[in-house]
Amino acid sequence: MRFADKCVIVTGAASGIGRATALLFAAEGARVYAADRDFEGAQRLSGESPGITAVACDVCDVAQIKALMDRAAQDCGGIDVVFNNAGAAGDRAPIDEIEAEGWDRTMDLLLRSVAMGIRYAVPHMKGRKGASIVNTSSIAAIGPGYSPTAYAVAKAGVLHLTKCTATELAKYGIRVNAVQPGFINTNIFTTALEMPADLVDTAKAMILQASSNAQPVARGGMPDDIAQAVAFLASDAAGFMTGASLVVDGGITIGPRHAWDPETPDMFSALQAMADAAAAAGTPA
Ligand SMILES: NC(=O)c1ccc[n+]([C@@H]2O[C@H](COP(=O)([O-])OP(=O)(O)OC[C@H]3O[C@@H](n4cnc5c(N)ncnc54)[C@H](O)[C@@H]3O)[C@@H](O)[C@H]2O)c1
DSSP: OTTTTOEEEEESTTSHHHHHHHHHHHHTTOEEEEEESOHHHHHHHHTTOTTEEEEEOOTTOHHHHHHHHHHHHHHHSSOOEEEEOOOOOOOOOOTTTOOHHHHHHHHIIIIIHHHHHHHHHHHHHTTOTTOEEEEEOOGGGTSTTSSOHHHHHHHHHHHHHHHHHHHHHGGGTOEEEEEEEOSBOSSHHHHHTTOOGGGHHHHHHHHHHHHHHHSSSOSOBOHHHHHHHHHHHHSGGGTTOOSOEEEESTTGGGOOGGGTOTTSOOHHHHHHHHHHHHHHTTOOO
8 A cells, every 4th residue: 555545646547557557546545636638538437446536637728737736635635646647649740741730739748738737736745755756758758760750759858857857846855757658558559540449459459469579578568567667656665766767668679579589570560460461351450
């Protein structure tokens, strides 16, 4: 019960990584405020645990972020942990085609939201013992090739924001760290591709298989793999860590599995082979 009676905010809690992390915090005794623009999804989550309260919050709307933090703090008398996690793929256009509006929208969703999450939580975190912020970055921040450019730049910004705010907030005893997930089996890919509902399960299975082939750890990444890392960073066990980031990626950034296992196709060949197999079987991919 590492988070007994702690007040914890999780954004993007209706699905994937946020959902798994909210459930883990709640299982360890926290009062969790599960915020998402998908309020129905957040409500379904709150039905799974008495420790979870659903809050409607679009993190692109700064007033809604402030309202989220103020409400949780009013209920609990302060905030102990914030997981700034909500996100999506953003604008996927290449750099010679992207419009300024799409660029700004991506930065607002993935970077400004984290800055404003910190901005409006911190006044309620000062003086709370063990106060901690965790931000979701990505392996896309390590180098090009893992995501569209706007997404990668925003996630690299999250890493630097994490370091800068870690130094600014140290005087209040607030730690700030980041997590960098690799390929995790959530809805983020199928949502970005606007995949029809009846194809989502097939597509997710293909991504899971392809990523497990590509990584040194030969299984797909799951939301709980990230939840465990976030809970560690937020806990007192990580009390000597601030401004740090944890890469949780099955090892894909140290080298793909096909580099040392000649039997294993690379990620993109594997995806193509599976798309071809699905097409041959009559399932559009
Ligand atoms: N899945 C991966 O492979 C992966 C890898 C690296 C980083 N990430 C990051 O992890 C975070 C969580 O993504 P996920 O994979 O769990 O995806 P997901 O699609 O399963 O969950 C994302 C959640 O964020 C919510 N959301 C989106 N925009 C929002 C907004 N404006 N306001 C409030 N909520 C919003 C969605 O409704 C959804 O519930 C994101 O920041 C994503 O960029 C994911």
